Amino acid sequence: MATNPSEAEGAAVEIGIIGGGAAAVALLDTLSRLDAAPGGLTVFEATPLLWRGRPYQPDLPAVRVNAPPESMSVRADDPRHYAGWLRDRADLAEHHDPGLDQPIVPRAVFGEYLEHTARAASTRLRHAGWRVNVVNARVTGYSRADAVLHTDQGGRHRVDRAVLCVGGGYPADHYGLSGAPGFVLEPYPLARTLTDIPADRHVAVIGSGLTAVDVAVGLAATGHTGPISLLSRSGMLPPVQQRPVPLQLRHLTRDRVLxxxxxxTLDRLVELIRAELRDLGQDFDSFVEEITExxxxxxxxxRQLAAVDSPHLGRRLLTLAIRVAGPTAWRLLPERDRTLLRESWxxxxxxxxxPMVPGNARTLLRLLDSGQLRLVPGVTKIEPGxxxxxxTDTRSRWRADHVVNAVNPAPFATPQQASALVSALLVDGRAELDQAGGLCAEPLTGRLTSxxxxxxxxxxxxxxxxxxxxxxxxxxxxxxxxxxxxxxxVAPRD
Structure with a gap:
């Protein structure tokens, strides 16, 4: 039984993609390579960051991607797709990271790759008979009766299928500092947010993860001379990425997971990891000790920088497995195991x-050794002065001139720009919130479930x-x- 009149009459399927960032690019590229009957496809993106999303907009050259090219492809069956696109760039040698012996390019360059891939996919779709359009508006609602998306500009767009590709949204103001002079809630692009900070001022950065690393490295790149403090509960830095070596998963593969x-179960995944390490002649206990340090x-x-060329392959193996098989494994694990991983690991x-790239780690180490940068754990309160x-931390109360937020949105957070639409879907019974966060969906198709x-x-x-x-x-x-x-x-519905 068809789900709407157009499918019943055999008309072309109309697809709406809500959001125009990296997820939409991956989806467009995949659709463009399927042997499917052509239809209509409309991408809705209200911001000027079409295809790049929040992370990959033009920014300081010091703001780099955090992975070598082979880990950044948006084509699942071609891990070298991005590396191939990157290979012919004239400026590639400028971005060589000697620790990884790989090019680690500015994020804006990866944004160019996303734009190129989206344009190429759109061209293939159009050549195959698809109608592809981009609407610069926010989808705010959906009418079930006539299968129409409503935008904030009064637009009405009929669809048969729709996909939420809205990303992770923007950071939350955990300390209520919005509006305070000298506070930056959204750090990106750093080229805009850091230029107004005088070079000799004390900058406190909320967080000690990759975004905080970007801010510290960005400040150093702009010639900042004042103190920099990374604030967090734990004070822990991300580990440093190790030099890639050729590894081929034999047990913990996507096909095996499927x-x-x-x-x-989590126990079965551990067995597969043990098997991978055993084939490499590596010790499992040493591996556990290494990943928990x-x-x-x-x-x-x-020590992390000294281990960039470590002969132990456990961390590299697990990083590869997380990227290649992790998304599939996570969708198939029982909830009790997902809860354990969320809470303990x-x-x-x-x-x-x-992990952070060695180039950024070397900059952080230089700042730490000079005393310009310090890590401040146990932060409990930040107030405008x-x-x-x-x-205020567990040891003292002190002062900073500027505060830059570097805490990313929580996992599964609904972006503000999509909140009206998601609320409408929840009220209409077309979507349901999972108890651990996020919208319930079929593991392999992404179809929302209620x-x-x-x-x-x-x-x-x-x-x-x-x-x-x-x-x-x-x-x-x-x-x-x-x-x-x-x-x-593109599959027919019964």
Missing amino acids: ALAGEL TGHSADWLR FRAFSGLSS QPGFHI AGVPDPTWHVLGNLAATSLPIATNPFGLAVASEGVARSL
């Missing part, structure tokens, strides 16, 4: 999936899906998830 659907000092960072897996800010029943129209791809990894979504992970979503979008 074959275990319905039987996959955390640190918050210059000496720890020095979140920091370790988040750091392994997105007259002027500046008063900061009370376990898949919706005939709505899908979700990326951070908003309860089935997505609760860590920063990497482009390759989006590419993997986009395959099932794309096939569901």
Whole structure:
């Protein structure tokens, strides 16, 4: 039985993609390579950041991607797609990271890759007979009766299938500092937010993860001479990425994980990791010790840099597995195992999936050794002062001139720009919130579910899906998830 009149009459399927960032690019590329009957496709993006999203807009050259090219492809069946695009750039040698012996380019360059991929995919779709349009408006609602998307500009767009590709949104103001002179809630682009800070002022950065690293490195690149303090509860820095070596997963593969659907558990995943390490002649206990080591000092960072060429392959292996098989495994694990990973292993897996590149680590170490940078754990309160800010940690109360937020949105947070639409879907019963956060969805198709029943129209791809990894979504992970979503979008409905 068809789900709407157009499908009943055999008309072309109309697809709406809400959001125009990296998830939408991966989905467009996948759709463009499917052998499917052509229809209509409309991308809705209200911001000027079409295809780039928040992370990959033009910015300081010092703001780099956090992974080598082979980990950044938006094409799941071609991990070297991005590396191939990058190879012919005249400025590639300028971005060589000697620690990784790989090009680590500014994020804006990766944004160019996303734009190129989206344009190429749109061209292929049009050549195949698809109608492809981009609407610069925010989708705010949906009419079930006539299958129409409503935009904030009064537009009405009929769709048969729709996908939420809205990303992770923007940071929250955890300390209520918005409006205070000298406070920066959204740090990106750093080229805009850091230029108004006088070079000799004390800058406190909320967070000590990758965004905080970007801010510290960005300040150093702009010639900042004043103190920099990274504030957090733990004071832990991300681990440093190790030099890639050729590794081929033999046990912990996507196909093996898919074959275990319905039987996959965390214990089975550990068995597969043990098997991978055994084949490499590596010790499992040493591997566990290595991935659980955390640190918050210059000496720890020095040890991490010294281990860039470590002969032990466990961290590299797990990082590869998280990127290649992680998104699929997460969607298939039982909830009890996902809860255990979220509560006990979140920091370790988040750091392994997105470690900082050695170039940034060397800059941080230089700043730490000089005394310009310090790590401040145990922060409990940040208050506006007259002027500046008063900061309280477990040891003292002190003052900073400027505060830059570097805490990313929480996993599964609904972006503000999508809140009206998501609320409408929840009220209408087309969507349901998972108890752990995010929208409930079928693991392999991304179709929204309510009370376990898949919706005939709505899908979700990326951070908003309860089935997505609760860590920063990497482009390759989006590419993997986009395959099932794309096939569901063009499949006939019974």
